[in-house]
Amino acid sequence: MSDSTTQxxxxxxxxxxxxxxxxxxxxxxxxxxxxxxxxxxxxxxxYPWGIWIGFDLMCxxxxxxxxYVTSSAVYLFGMRKFHAAVRPAILTGFLGYLFVIIALFYDxxxxxxxxxxxxxxxxxxxxxxxxxxxxxxxxxxxxxxxxPAVLEWLGLAKFRNMIHKLTIGxxxxxxxxxxxxxxxxxxxxxxxxxxxxxxxxxxYIAVYFFVSSIxxxxxxxxxxxxxxxxxxxxKMDDVHLEETxxxxxxxxxxxxxxxxxxxxxxxxxxxxxxxxxYLTTPYGYWFLVEMLGFVALPxxxxxxxxxxxxxxxxxxASVLAILGIVLNRLNVSxxxxxxxxxxxxxxxxxxxxxxxxxFMITCIILTYRFIANRMPVLYEHPDxxxxxx
Amino acid sequence: xxxxxxxxxxxxxxxxxxxxxxxxxxxxxxxFKGFPKSNGVLHDTALCVGCRTCESACNKENKLGKPDKxxxxxxxxxxxxxxxxxxxxxxxxxxxxxxxxxxxxxxxHCLEPACASVCFVKAFKKDKTGAVTYDADVCVGCRxxxxxxxxxxxxxxxDDPFTPEVKKCTLCKPRIDAGKLPACVxxxxxxxxxxxxxxxxxxxxxKRIEKHPERYxxxxxxxxxxxxTSWLYLSxxxxxxxxxxxxxxxxxxxxxxxxxxxxxxxxxxLWPAFLTGMYAMTKRRQKIALDEKNEAVKxxxxxxxxxxxxxxxxxxxxAESAKEKAIDSAVKKALEEAKKxxxxxxxx
Ligand code: SF4
Ligand code: SF4
Ligand code: SF4
Numbered sequence: 133m134s135d136s137t138t139q140x141x142x143x144x145x146x147x148x149x150x151x152x153x154x155x156x157x158x159x160x161x162x163x164x165x166x167x168x169x170x171x172x173x174x175x176x177x178x179y180p181w182g183i184w185i186g187f188d189l190m191c192x193x194x195x196x197x198x199x200y201v202t203s204s205a206v207y208l209f210g211m212r213k214f215h216a217a218v219r220p221a222i223l224t225g226f227l228g229y230l231f232v233i234i235a236l237f238y239d240x241x242x243x244x245x246x247x248x249x250x251x252x253x254x255x256x257x258x259x260x261x262x263x264x265x266x267x268x269x270x271x272x273x274x275x276x277x278x279x280p281a282v283l284e285w286l287g288l289a290k291f292r293n294m295i296h297k298l299t300i301g302x303x304x305x306x307x308x309x310x311x312x313x314x315x316x317x318x319x320x321x322x323x324x325x326x327x328x329x330x331x332x333x334x335x336y337i338a339v340y341f342f343v344s345s346i347x348x349x350x351x352x353x354x355x356x357x358x359x360x361x362x363x364x365x366x367k368m369d370d371v372h373l374e375e376t377x378x379x380x381x382x383x384x385x386x387x388x389x390x391x392x393x394x395x396x397x398x399x400x401x402x403x404x405x406x407x408x409x410y411l412t413t414p415y416g417y418w419f420l421v422e423m424l425g426f427v428a429l430p431x432x433x434x435x436x437x438x439x440x441x442x443x444x445x446x447x448x449a450s451v452l453a454i455l456g457i458v459l460n461r462l463n464v465s466x467x468x469x470x471x472x473x474x475x476x477x478x479x480x481x482x483x484x485x486x487x488x489x490x491f492m493i494t495c496i497i498l499t500y501r502f503i504a505n506r507m508p509v510l511y512e513h514p515d516x517x518x519x520x521x
Numbered sequence: 522x523x524x525x526x527x528x529x530x531x532x533x534x535x536x537x538x539x540x541x542x543x544x545x546x547x548x549x550x551x552x553f554k555g556f557p558k559s560n561g562v563l564h565d566t567a568l569c570v571g572c573r574t575c576e577s578a579c580n581k582e583n584k585l586g587k588p589d590k591x592x593x594x595x596x597x598x599x600x601x602x603x604x605x606x607x608x609x610x611x612x613x614x615x616x617x618x619x620x621x622x623x624x625x626x627x628x629x630h631c632l633e634p635a636c637a638s639v640c641f642v643k644a645f646k647k648d649k650t651g652a653v654t655y656d657a658d659v660c661v662g663c664r665x666x667x668x669x670x671x672x673x674x675x676x677x678x679x680d681d682p683f684t685p686e687v688k689k690c691t692l693c694k695p696r697i698d699a700g701k702l703p704a705c706v707x708x709x710x711x712x713x714x715x716x717x718x719x720x721x722x723x724x725x726x727x728k729r730i731e732k733h734p735e736r737y738x739x740x741x742x743x744x745x746x747x748x749x750t751s752w753l754y755l756s757x758x759x760x761x762x763x764x765x766x767x768x769x770x771x772x773x774x775x776x777x778x779x780x781x782x783x784x785x786x787x788x789x790x791l792w793p794a795f796l797t798g799m800y801a802m803t804k805r806r807q808k809i810a811l812d813e814k815n816e817a818v819k820x821x822x823x824x825x826x827x828x829x830x831x832x833x834x835x836x837x838x839x840a841e842s843a844k845e846k847a848i849d850s851a852v853k854k855a856l857e858e859a860k861k862x863x864x865x866x867x868x869x
Contacts, residue, residue: 164682167680167682168680169679169685170679176679177603177605177667177675180665181664204796208799208800208803209803210803210804210806210807212807240662241660241663241677241681241685242661242683242684242685243661245642245661245662248661249641249642252642253643253659254643255640255641255643257638257775258638258641258665259778259781259782260665261641262782300800303796304800307792308792311788312785312788315781315784316781319778320665322781323635323639323669323774323777324668324669324671325777326671326766335780
C-alpha cells in the first residue's frame with residue numbers, strides 16, 4: 133500500500149472533523165485543569181450545575197441505559213432472538229458510563245478526591261452518594277459484562293469462559309443498580325422544590341427518570357443499530373444481520389408502550405399536584421412541547437412504525453425520543469431550574485463548555501469504532517458461536 | 522415471544538406503582554428540634570439603616586477580598602446583590618408598601634441544613650453552637666450544596682484550578698468559641714442584629730410583635746421555614762417584599778428525600794429475587810419449549826421412520842412381486858421356449 137492511499141483512507145471528512153474536535157478538546161482540557169472551572173464555563177453561584185452535569189452526566193447516564201435494558205430483555209426475559217444486540221448495547225453502555233466519569237473529572241472542583249465519598253467521609257444521607265455508589269458499581273458490572281469480548285479477541289478462552297458464567301448474576305445486579313441510580317438522578321432534585329419549576333418538580337420525579345430511561349435505552353439501541361448498519365456493515369456476520377432485522381420493530385413497540393406509560397404518569401403527577409394553571413404560562417407551553425412533541429409523538433410513531441413495519445418511522449421516532457430525553461434532563465437540571473430568576477441572570481453555556489461536551493461525544497464514537505473494528509462486537513467469534521449466552 | 526414482552530412492560534409498570542406508593546408514605550413523624558442551647562441571630566429589619574457596617578466587619582474578620590466599591594459607598598444598594606466569595610453577607614434595599622427597608626442576607630444556619638443533608642462527604646455539619654460549619658479538607662467540589670440551599674447562600678471558587686472551596690458565612694464560630702460576638706453583630710450600630718440563644722431570641726421577637734403589632738408583620742421568618750433556621754427575622758412588610766421567599770414551607774430537607782431514600786432497601790431486597798424468579802421462569806419456559814421441540818422431533822422422526830418402514834415394506838413387497846413377476850415371466854418364457862424348441866425338433 134503506498135503512502136498516498138493510506139493518507140486518503142485516513143483523510144475522510146469524518147476523521148478530519150473528529151481530529152479537529154479532539155485537538156480543540158485537548159486544548160480546552162489543558163485550560164480547564166490549569167486555570168480552573170471558571171476559565172472555560174459560564175457557571176456561577178446561582179447555577180452551580182451547567183451542561184456538564186445536565187448533559188454529560190444526566191443525558192449520558194439515561195442514554196447509556198441500552199445496556200441494562202437489552203441484557204435484561206435477552207437474558208432475563210427470554211428474548212433470546214435478540215442476542216446479537218447485547219454486545220453492541222453493552223459496549224455503548226460501558227463507553228457511556230466511562231465518559232460520564234471522565235466528564236465528572238472536568239466538572240468536580242477537586243476531581244482527585246473522587247473516592248472520598250466512599251473511602252474517606254461517606255455521607256449516605258445524600259442522593260448523590262447513592263448515585264455515585266451505583267454508578268461506580270455499575271461501571272464495573274459493564275466492564276465485566278464486556279470483558280468476554282476482550283478476552284475472545286485476546287484468545288484467552290479459559291478466562292473468558294469463567295467470566296461468562298457470571299452473565300446472569302451480572303445482569304441482575306446491573307438491573308438493580310440501574311434502577312437505583314437512574315431514579316436517583318431524578319431524586320437529586322427532590323431537595324430543591326423552591327428552585328425547579330413545579331411542572332418538572334414532582335414527588336414522582338424518581339419514577340419519571342427511571343421509566344424514561346427505559347425508553348431512552350430502547351431508542352438508543354434502535355438508533356445505534358441504524359448507525360452501525362450504515363457505517364459498520366462490513367463488520368457484521370450473518371447471525372447479527374439476521375437477528376437485528378427484527379429489533380427496530382420489537383424494541384419500537386416496547387418503546388411506544390413505555391413512552392405512553394411515561395406520558396400517563398406525567399399526567400398523573402400533574403393532577404396530583406394540581407398544576408394545570410401553569411400550562412398557560414410560557415413554561416407551560418415549553419412543557420407541552422416536551423410532552424407532546426418528544427414523548428407522545430415518538431410514542432405514536434413507534435406504534436405505527438412497528439405495526440406497519442415502517443423502518444423510516446421507527447428511525448424518526450427513535451431520534452425524537454432521544455431528543456426528548458435530552459430535553460427533559462436539560463429542563464430539569466438547567467433550563468427550568470431557578471425559574472424565578474430574571475431572564476438576564478439565567479445561565480447559558482459558554483462555547484468552551486459546549487466544546488468539552490462535543491469532545492466527549494466524539495471520544496465515545498471514536499472509541500466505539502476502534503473497539504468494534506477489532507473485537508467481536510458486531511459478529512460472533514468463530515470459537516464461541518455455540519456458547520449459551 | 523410477545524407474551525414475554527408484555528410481561529416485561531407490565532413488570533415495569535408494577536415496579537413504578539410500588540415506588541409511587543412508598544413515595545407517598547414518606548412523611549415520618551420524626552422532627553429534629555435542634556441542639557438545646559444553640560445560638561442564633563435576630564435581624565430586626567425595622568431597625569436596619571443599610572449602613573453596610575456589618576458587611577465591612579465581616580470582610581475584615583474573614584480576611585475576604587477587597588470589594589469593587591468601598592463599604593462606605595451606598596450606591597451599591599441600588600442593585601440587588603447576592604453573597605459571593607468575597608462577601609459572606611450583603612445588605613439589600615427594598616421599596617415596600619411600608620416604605621424603604623433594608624435586609625441583611627447571609628447563611629441562615631438552618632437547624633436541618635439542606636447543604637449538610639446533600640453533601641456526600643459530610644463537609645457541612647450543624648454544630649452545637651448553632652453554626653453550620655464547612656470542612657474544606659473533605660469537599661470534593663460537586664456543588665450539590667449550592668443546588669440544595671433554599672436561600673442561595675453558598676458560593677464557589679470557580680477560578681481556583683487546584684483547591685477551590687465553597688464559601689459562606691461561618692456565624693463567626695471561632696469568635697463564638699472565644700466568647701465573642703459575631704463580627705457583624707458587634708459592628709451593627711443600630712442593634713438591628715442581636716446574638717443569643719435561639720429560644721430566647723424567639724421570645725424577644727414575639728414580644729416585639731406583640732408590643733408593636735402596627736410595626737411588624739405577625740411572622741418570625743426562620744422560626745419554621747425549611748424546618749427552622751438559627752438566623753431569625755422581623756419585618757414591617759411582607760417578607761416576600763424584601764425578597765425572602767414565603768413559599769418554602771416548613772418541611773425540612775431530609776423530609777423531602779426521605780421517601781426516595783427509603784425505597785433503596787426495597788429495591789435492593791426485592792429486585793434480585795424478582796429478577797431471578799423471572800429468569801427461572803424464562804429458563805423453564807425455554808426448557809419446556811426445548812422439551813416440546815425434542816418431543817416433536819422425536820415424534821416426527823418416529824413417524825417418518827414408521828412411514829419410511831411402511832414405504833420400504835411396500836417397496837420391498839412391490840419389488841418382491843415384481844421379482845416374482847419377473848421370475849414367473851422368465852419361467853413362462855423359458856417353458857415357452859422349451860416348448861417351441863420341442864415343437865421344432867418334432868418338426869424336423
Ligand atoms: S442557609 Fe443554606 S448554606 Fe446556610 S445552613 Fe441553610 S442550607 Fe446551608
Ligand atoms: S461541594 Fe463540597 S461541600 Fe458542597 S456538597 Fe459537594 S462535597 Fe459537599
Ligand atoms: S456571622 Fe460572621 S461570617 Fe457571618 S455574616 Fe456575620 S461577620 Fe460574616
